[in-house]
Amino acid sequence: MKKIVIFIFVSALFVACAIESDEAKLQQLVVKSVTALHEGDVDTYLQTVNYGEELDSLHENLLRQMLTRYVENVSQKGGIELVEANTCTIENDSIAKVDYVLTFKDGTRESRIAQLIRMVDGWKIKESL
Numbered sequence: 001m002k003k004i005v006i007f008i009f010v011s012a013l014f015v016a017c018a019i020e021s022d023e024a025k026l027q028q029l030v031v032k033s034v035t036a037l038h039e040g041d042v043d044t045y046l047q048t049v050n051y052g053e054e055l056d057s058l059h060e061n062l063l064r065q066m067l068t069r070y071v072e073n074v075s076q077k078g079g080i081e082l083v084e085a086n087t088c089t090i091e092n093d094s095i096a097k098v099d100y101v102l103t104f105k106d107g108t109r110e111s112r113i114a115q116l117i118r119m120v121d122g123w124k125i126k127e128s129l
Contacts, residue, residue, distance in 0.1 A: 026123055027085035030098040030114045033125055038080035038102070040071045050117060050124035063129070078105030094118040 029048060036044035042064055051063075074080060082103040090096040096116040103109050115126045 022090060023088035026088050026090070026096050026098055026116055027100075029116070029123055030085050030100055030125065031083045034083045034100065034102065034114075035080065037067065038071065038074050038083070040068075042067050042071075048125055049127045050119060051127050051129055059129070074104070077108060081105045096123070 033045055033048035036042075036048070045067065046060075046063075080102060083100060084103070085098050085100045087099045088096060089098075094117055096118075098114045098116065099111065100114060101109055101111050116123050117126045
């Protein structure tokens with residue numbers, strides 16, 4: 001009987017750890033997106049953000065140029081060392097915020113907040129042009 005109880009307890013812990021919370025998923029999305037941007041992977045970054053409307057080719061090209069310049073500016077700080085998502089607040093079914101900290105290789109740190117919205121194809125970071 002003791003073995004069965006222990007087995008059930010261990011199984012419950014395993015299942016609880018395997019199920020990832022929505023907050024953790026949103027934090028991972030922000031870390032993935034911000035890391036991709038700072039490493040120059042603009043395509044991955046653009047897949048994780050929403051600018052409110054479909055970007056036509058002209059606006060997308062301009063946006064890519066701006067993001068490339070931003071990455072170049074970050075490289076002057078030695079690049080990114082770490083992206084840490086601290087807290088996630090899901091305000092309702094379609095809006096959330098993730099507080100995160102960027103640590104650059106030159107030792108500087110910046111605290112930021114990512115606002116997220118739930119889209120038909122999942123959560124996206126809300127940005128504006």
